[in-house]
Amino acid sequence: MPIDFNVDRLLTELTLDEKLSLLAGQDWWHTAAIERLNIPSVRVSDGPNGIRGTRFFACVPSACFPNGTALASTFNEEILESAGELMALEAKHKGAKVILGPTANIQRGPLGGRGFESFSEDPYLSGVATAAVVNGIQKSNEIAATVKHFVCNDMEHERFSSNSIVSERALREIYLEPFRLAVKHAQPKLFMTSYNKLNGIHCSSSKKLLQDILRNDWNSGATVISDWFGITDIVDSIQNGLDIEFPGPTRYRKPEILKNLLMCKTETREGGQFSIEHIDARARKVLELVKYFVEAEQSTDFPTNEDDHNNTFETAQFLRRLGNETIVLLKNETKLLPLDKKDDIVVIGPNAKAKNSSGGGCAALNGYYTISPLEGIANVTQRKTGDIPYTKGCDNHKNLSNLIEQCTNDADPEKKGAEMNFYTQPREVRGKEKPFDSYIIDQSFITLFDYKHEKVDEKKRLFYCTIEGYFIPKEDGDFEFQCQVLGTALFYIDDKLVINNKDDQTAGNFGFGSGTAPKNNIVTLEKGRKYKIFVDYGSGVTSKLSQSIAAGALQIGVNKVIDAEAEIKKAAELASKHDKVILVIGLNGEIESEGYDRDNMQLPRRTNDLVTAVLKANPNTVIVNQSGTPVEFPWLQQATTLLQAYYGGNELGNSIADVVFGDANPSGKLSLSWPLKNEDNPAYLNFKTVMGRVLYGEDIYVGYRFYEKLQRQVAYPFGHGLSYTTFKFNELDVSGDDESLKVELSVANTGKVDGKEVVQVYVARTSPSAVPRPVKELKKFKKVALKAGESAKVELTLSVKDSCSYFDEFHNQWHLEAGKYQVLVGSSSDDIHLIGDFEVKESEFWLGL
Structure with missing residues (x-):
């Protein structure tokens, strides 16, 4: 017999304290349970490119997906939906019901710390x-998605307090539009509010966003949760539609506080600031979410397993x-690509051996494994990595890591890593205290944000740790060591204090801005x-x-100190001795990360000098x-062949390598x-919080809308991507009625290899308009797979309202x-093949989906 999880009945049976408990998480990753009424807890988990589980520290390995801008670069709805299905399966293996993703924010400019996590500059x-x-994610009705961050969380600078000043038109047409389309086409079960203010009001307390737009205009039934520690107000957030505060235990929604603010049951209602109806409305949304999972499971006993059993051949093949x-061929002027697997190659570059699977912050996770570019090249060419000539050429790190990964230890000599022991007392007074918790850690970035133990x-949250291991250098020389900490740390080599990040601390970006700046020291070591x-180590509360x-x-972290000039010269000489070079460069999760924005658009350190020298040599x-x-890319004119790999x-x-x-x-x-x-990007003058606010001065002209309006040259336009074959578009036909527009054309693969092309459909107004309009706007796309010499008819249907409307601020x-x-x-966006005309006969004003 089906379970009757009756929300109306449960609301009448819940005590006031029980209702209030539902309005905040019980810990970092779970909603509150009401055992008396058989209301289960729901587990949530990060995030946008993989499912971490319930722990930052010592988390169970997971599938790491390509980052957001990479996923959007597929321009392939079908494969993205399949990615969502795999994310849902991963969530089941982590005992999670709610995935805290995807991220739907817009990239106003290239420097946003979490820009990698979002999809695009284009709202469609x-x-x-x-x-x-x-x-x-929601296909099976067993897992729910959380669309975030609602809204205008488009940069990291002062993100908890920054006030985004945005025109109503830009808000609707650019920044809210991805969220509206998500509701229209997918009905996500949850929304997560952003940290920032929007036009003076924190998004987590905004009646306009949560009630007027999300629930009234769009008729969304989503449960609304805060970003972690993202609530700034008690009364307004409850009155205006924020259902759950995360994480728990609550800071703002303590029952004793809320009861004092609740309106009295008298005619005057004196002394109260919100009513029981507001509490019931919030509790109802939480119960509706729980009901969704109970009905899918036909149980109130949800699985809580966390395993890595989805690390399968099928998972690897799909990823x-x-x-x-996701990979974009930007340039292939001399048809150097594709390479032959028997070619005489040399691999150069700091990213070639690095395993940069993700950007940093909450999107990062402990992957099942990561295949480096050098390893991939070895796999595809069926060589051993040691048989492929390689040199780094230059450093590109922001901060140092990769020490623990190289260590051995006494606790488990067969396993790479170091031994980490936990204590209740500091080292100087602990005496013979035995550790209450122990791990073999294999990563140099040790995240203890949500660490818990009965001790x-x-x-x-006071505890102490020791980390012990052995480092064996592979060559003689000077090695730079580094330590940054949220807490305190003393770093020793052979019992000699090398770095003191305990007694004299300087504030830095580490730990989302709560930790220290890094401290470094150079030590001469023998091969x-x-x-x-x-x-x-002492936990966060020991910090100064x-x-x-x-x-x-x-x-x-550790890094061998190099002579930059000598390394670049070495790389160039090596390049000159081989027929072809694969030069792997770029950024990493230390440079692109939640918590801070990039300072500039430059490649790190001496990367550009390395590229210039290698290109000259070969x-x-x-x-x-x-x-x-x-x-x-200051060397772009000299380069003939360029791939963007994310x-x-x-x-x-x-x-x-494929x-x-x-x-x-x-x-x-x-x-x-x-x-x-x-300096060319539209947000250049306004990509920083100044005296509490950030002005979205580019208005609706974000990304290609800006570059086209100003006729400003770019390195590569939006939507650009080459192939190893060629395509031709023909026979455009445009027809339709007041509601929909049908676009038909033929696409032919005119080359000698099978390939896929993306048909991109833009709409432009040619009649005079009441308002300034972009030159054109993307309103539909479709990826088409064609064998060599094959052609196919392509049909696309566009919504006339969605494709032709602007937001009228007066009405x-x-x-x-x-x-x-x-x-x-x-x-x-810059390579248009076919143009067709159509006309909208009658004007119309509208709201909603």
């Missing part, structure tokens, strides 16, 4: 990509194929000698800086850039315009403006 592409992933479709008071590494919301974190160089968002998840190296050697024909298209330099409604329009069909 962002909305369709979001809807596709959500549909995949590899997904990665193939640790949840309120004080092959075994050095003892020891770290004495302001206290953090997290329990603690630590990062320690023009037959394939440059592979890894970054989530654009970087400057952060490709577990299979990043195999996906890159494309480089032709096992996969590249079909990715840029989800972002690629400016020549940072506070969308305005479908009568007049003449054009359909422009192309392979990028």
Whole structure:
């Protein structure tokens, strides 16, 4: 017999205290349970490119997907929906019901710290990509997606307090549009509010956003949750529609506080600021979410297993194929690509051996594994990595890592890593205290944000750790060590204090801005000698800086000190001795990360000098850039061959190698315009909080809308991406009625290899308009797979209202403006092949979906 989880009945049976408990998480990852009424707890988990589970520290390994801008670069709704299905399966393996993703925010400019995590600069592409992933996640009705961050969380600078000043038209047409499209096409079960203010009001307390737009205009039934520690108000957030405060235990929604603010049951209602009806409305949304899962499970006993059993051949194959479709061939002037697997190659570059599977912050996770580009090249060419000539060429790190990964330890000599022991007392007074918790850790970035143990008071969160291991240098020389900490740390080598980040701390970006700046020291080491590494750590509350919301974190790292000029010269000489070069450069999760924005668009350190030297030594160089968002390419005119590879998840190296050697024909298209330099981008003057506010001065002219309006040159336009074959568009026909527009054309593969092309449909108004309009706007796309010599008919249907309306600020409604329009069909925003005309006969004002 089906379970009767009756929300109306439960609301009448809940006590006031029980209702209030539902309005906040019980911990970092769970909603509150009411055992008396058999209301289960719901587990949530990060995030946008993989499912972490319930722990930052010592988390169960997971599938890491390509980052957001990479996923959008597939321009493929079907594969994105399949990605969502795999995310849902991963969630089941982590015992989670709610995935905290995808991220639907717009990239106003290239420097946003979380820009890699979102999909695009274009609201239509962002909305369709979001809807596709959500549909995949929610397909089984067992897992729910959370669309975030609602809204205008488009940069990291002062993100908890920044006031985004946005015109109503830009808000509706650009920043809210991905969320509207997600509701229209996928009905996500949850929304997460952003940290910032919007036009003076925090988004987590905004009646306009949560009630007027989301629930009334869009008729969404989504449960609304805060971002972690993202509530700033008690009364308004409850009155205006924020259902759950995360994480727990609550800071703002304590029952004793809420009861004092609740309106009295008298005629005057004196002394109260909100009513029981507000509490009931919030509790109802939580119960409706629980009901969704109970009915899917036909049980109130939800699985809570966390395992890595989805680390299968099928998972790897899908992630590899997904990665193939994200890679964008930017330039192939001399047809150097694809390479032959028997070619005499040399691999150069700091990203070649690095395993940059993701950007940093909450999107990062402990992957099942990560294939580096060098490993991928070895796999595809069936060589051993040691048999492929390689040199780094230059450093590109922001902060140092990769120490623990190289260590051995006494506790488990067969396992790479260091031994980490937990204590209740500091080292100087603990005496013979035995550790209450122990791990073998294998990562140098140690995240203890949500660390819990019965020996640790949840309120004080005071504990101490030691980290012990052995480091054996592979060559003689000077080695730079680094330590940054949320808490305190003393770093020793062979019992000698090398770094003191305890007694004299300087505030930095570490730990989402609550930790220290890094401290460094250089030590001369001998090749092959075994050095003892020891770290004495105190949790976050021991910090000399302001206290953090997290329990603690630590990062320690090492790097061989190099002579930059000598290394670049060495790389160039090596390049000259081989027929072809694969040069892998770019950014990483230390440079692109939640918590801070990039300072500039430049490639790090001496990367540009390395590229210039290698190109001069050997023009037959394939440059592979890894970054989530654009970087400057000052050597672009000298380069003949360039790939954009993003952060490709577990299979990043195999996906890159597949494309480089032709096992996969590249079909990715840029989800972002690629400016020549940072000063060219539309948000250049306004990409920072100044005296509490950030002005969205570019208005609706974001990305290609800006570059086209000003006729400003870019390195590569939005939607650009080449192939190893060629395509031709023909026979455009545009027809339709007042509601929908049908676009028909033929696409032919005119080359000699199978491939995929993206048909991009833009709409432009040609009649005079009541308001300034972009030159054109993306309103539909479709990826078409064609064998060599094959052609196919392609049909696309566009919503007339969605494609032709602007938001009228005077009427506070969308305005479908009568007049003449054009359909422009192309392979990028700058490469239009076919143009057709149509007309909207009657004007119309509208709101909603």
